[in-house]
Amino acid sequence: MYDVMVNIKSVLKEQGFKLTSQRRATLEVMLKNQDKHLSADEIYVEVKRTNPEIGLATVYRTVLLFEELGIISKHNFEDGRNRYELSHPEENHDHHHLICLKCGGVSEVEVDLLGALEGIIDKKHSFKVVNHKVKFYGLCSKCR
Amino acid sequence: MYDVMVNIKSVLKEQGFKLTSQRRATLEVMLKNQDKHLSADEIYVEVKRTNPEIGLATVYRTVLLFEELGIISKHNFEDGRNRYELSHPEENHDHHHLICLKCGGVSEVEVDLLGALEGIIDKKHSFKVVNHKVKFYGLCSKCR
DNA sequence: ATCTTTGCAAATGCTTTGCACATTC
């Protein structure tokens, strides 16, 4: 995998933001947990292991900044808090999520397949789609 | 349009719930605002016009019950509160929403077109899809 | 008569904000 950190550093610089140790640490936590969907509080707990002085408010601010920069994306899985994951650099749209109604497990879908639908939306509603958030609710392989 | 109220009444009865004036009033507000996506507080304000004695907590409880019964569906448009709309009785899945990133307007998409994708999800992940929530973010006809 | 539902107010819990101090560039 290429050096995400170097890339992010230049993204921040370009936009006039500073690369602080808190931001670096937060990004490292996201990199290490690419398979998970962490809440702000969970990120906070993880970051605290290397940067014990960090405050929860900083995590919230960092996560907001990263989302605005397109580095991470925010998801709501109806559990009362927002959850975050690193954006896959090769994707131009968010990937879909499968949410099990029984065990609550969340997994990812790699296929997009929304091109036809977005074409229709463009034609019928003249709405220019930039991104999408797609969640499928149902029963996972273990629970069905 | 057929008599939704009669239908709901029997749904409630079947499950052992009572048809109270608060529930009837809440349902009437949802019926009158089928084109909108009301928050609990907005429903509360509307219901108060005919039932001034209702409490906000009751609206929250009613909205939760109606969602569990499949009468209404809950959506999160990232504005800090949940929003509700009457389920279209002829749909077996939630319809999709278009959210304008500029003006914040929300509109509906009548086509589903997720059959192929759900078929793939079943085969590849052996995940049985029951419902979906699909939001497209972009620019509406006025704002693009 | 019994079990459910409601209103009120208080509690909960995530997220945001004000401000003085610290840190990057």
Place this chain on the structure above:
DNA sequence: GAATGTGCAAAGCATTTGCAAAGAT
């Protein structure tokens, strides 16, 4: 050195909950 970023504690706000009274079947 100037502007941005941080930590802490307090505030904000949507939603939930406990409880005694009211209502539905």
